Amino acid sequence: PSVPASPRLTSSSSPPERKSSIIKAVLFDLPAAQSVRYVPDGLLVIEAGQVKAFGSYGALQHQYADVPMTHYLDRLIVPGFVDTHIHFPQTEMIAAFGTQLLDWLERYTFPTEAKFKDPDYAQRITAFFLDELLKNGTTTALVYGTVHPESVEAFFAEAERRQLRMIAGKVMMDRHAPDYLCDTPESSYAESKRLIERWHGRGRLHYAVTPRFAVTSSAEQLRLAGQLLAEFPDVYLQTHISENLHEVAWVGSLFPEAQDYLDVYDRAGLVGDRSVFAHGIHLSDREWARLHAAKSAIAFCPTSNLFLGSGLFQLKQACDRAIKVGLGTDVGGGTSFSLLQTAAEGYKVCQLQQHTLSAFQALFLATLGGARALSLDAQIGSFDVGKEADFTVLHPRATPLLALRNPQGTPESLEALADRLFSTIMLGCDRVVWATHILGESVYQQVSI
Numbered sequence: 284p285s286v287p288a289s290p291r292l293t294s295s296s297s298p299p300e301r302k303s304s305i306i307k308a309v310l311f312d313l314p315a316a317q318s319v320r321y322v323p324d325g326l327l328v329i330e331a332g333q334v335k336a337f338g339s340y341g342a343l344q345h346q347y348a349d350v351p352m353t354h355y356l357d358r359l360i361v362p363g364f365v366d367t368h369i370h371f372p373q374t375e376m377i378a379a380f381g382t383q384l385l386d387w388l389e390r391y392t393f394p395t396e397a398k399f400k401d402p403d404y405a406q407r408i409t410a411f412f413l414d415e416l417l418k419n420g421t422t423t424a425l426v427y428g429t430v431h432p433e434s435v436e437a438f439f440a441e442a443e444r445r446q447l448r449m450i451a452g453k454v455m456m457d458r459h460a461p462d463y464l465c466d467t468p469e470s471s472y473a474e475s476k477r478l479i480e481r482w483h484g485r486g487r488l489h490y491a492v493t494p495r496f497a498v499t500s501s502a503e504q505l506r507l508a509g510q511l512l513a514e515f516p517d518v519y520l521q522t523h524i525s526e527n528l529h530e531v532a533w534v535g536s537l538f539p540e541a542q543d544y545l546d547v548y549d550r551a552g553l554v555g556d557r558s559v560f561a562h563g564i565h566l567s568d569r570e571w572a573r574l575h576a577a578k579s580a581i582a583f584c585p586t587s588n589l590f591l592g593s594g595l596f597q598l599k600q601a602c603d604r605a606i607k608v609g610l611g612t613d614v615g616g617g618t619s620f621s622l623l624q625t626a627a628e629g630y631k632v633c634q635l636q637q638h639t640l641s642a643f644q645a646l647f648l649a650t651l652g653g654a655r656a657l658s659l660d661a662q663i664g665s666f667d668v669g670k671e672a673d674f675t676v677l678h679p680r681a682t683p684l685l686a687l688r689n690p691q692g693t694p695e696s697l698e699a700l701a702d703r704l705f706s707t708i709m710l711g712c713d714r715v716v717w718a719t720h721i722l723g724e725s726v727y728q729q730v731s732i
């Protein structure tokens with residue numbers, strides 16, 4: 284196979300036709316954390332954007348002889364990646380030098396987020412951001428807007444046009460931020476409510492109530508966020524928790540009545556089975572136990588945690604306690620849109636704690652594990668019949684180095700597959716994403732010379 288030239292984004296302005304198609308390739312998914320479903324000579328049959336059949340070419344080809352087939356030779360197809368924590372307005376300030384969380388927010392983040400009052404600007408960055416997700420094989424994400432409802436309007440409109448399964452919300456933030464970025468408890472409640480009524484459940488879109496973190500919300504604002512969750516029980520809650528030690532200490536002094544950081548959110552009714560907390564690096568035993576009891580999820584964001592010097596997330600602890608975990612890029616605190624690179628840094632974070640993250644476990648976190656963390660495992664995350672056909676075509680020999688590392692031909696055992704996947708994760712980036720399909724349709728395809 285040839286080395287890819289510059290990537291091209293295929294037009295996605297017209298909705299995919301509700302037709303049948305077949306993909307032939309090496310296919311695998313992770314139907315559970317400890318199990319791999321590997322079909323070296325596989326067929327994926329898609330009808331009306333959903334998986335109609337998944338199995339071996341030999342078993343299925345006769346049944347679907349008339350259906351048009353795309354053959355991805357020497358490629359690995361996996362379910363689309365799920366990013367459980369990312370800020371679209373921070374795209375342009377990724378990789379900002381020299382500071383840790385609280386200073387980084389003031390110096391870089393807040394001035395950048397101020398630009399999103401302008402709907403045209405928000406639209407332009409949204410389009411760039413969604414192109415970047417698709418180039419990296421990410422098909423679903425839980426996304427922060429800014430405090431401006433315009434930012435979320437722009438995001439949902441563009442995601443709807445591309446028929447993507449996305450969750451997003453307007454930041455609620457009424458203190459400890461510049462005046463030009465602050466709302467009030469009442470305005471944040473009313474604006475969030477309007478956005479929920481307009482967008483939640485429309486097509487493949489969902490709303491997440493989004494208090495930025497306990498530092499930037501008054502108790503009254505958190506209470507009103509909880510009221511929104513009570514009024515709309517199937518919307519999500521996303522926020523940050525226990526990322527940085529200075530932040531944790533500040534939250535302790537702002538909310539002296541709370542037992543700990545999680546309790547600040549709990550007292551406002553924000554800790555439930557649709558709550559996704561980013562980071563969770565410095566959690567107490569009580570907080571871990573409470574997250575488990577509440578069936579809440581954590582977004583593990585290793586590139587961000589290393590870049591901002593926040594600390595090492597204890598993935599083993601989360602797994603031992605059966606807490607739902609997904610991977611988050613946390614762009615722009617995170618330094619890559621790629622969930623492959625994110626998984627690679629996650630592997631190193633585990634290594635520093637004498638814990639070994641396998642390639643399959645890492646891919647589980649990036650696919651069905653992430654879908655579970657977002658309560659979307661009935662819709663996405665694996666090739667189960669009836670699921671939405673969002674998937675990613677990987678090219679494990681995309682660069683000269685990868686071609687040297689990975690021999691030609693199909694892996695003949697699970698060990699060989701694990702080795703190929705591991706090297707693709709460790710050395711991978713957007714160049715190993717050969718194509719991305721949404722509801723069965725190719726929306727991104729690298730161009731070969």
Ligand code: GUN
Nearest residue numbers: 392495496523587613616
């Ligand atoms: N805590 C509060 N806001 C943010 C943010 O924008 N990024 C990260 N990484 N942490 C936060």
Ligand code: ZN
Nearest residue numbers: 370561613616
């Ligand atoms: Zn974040």
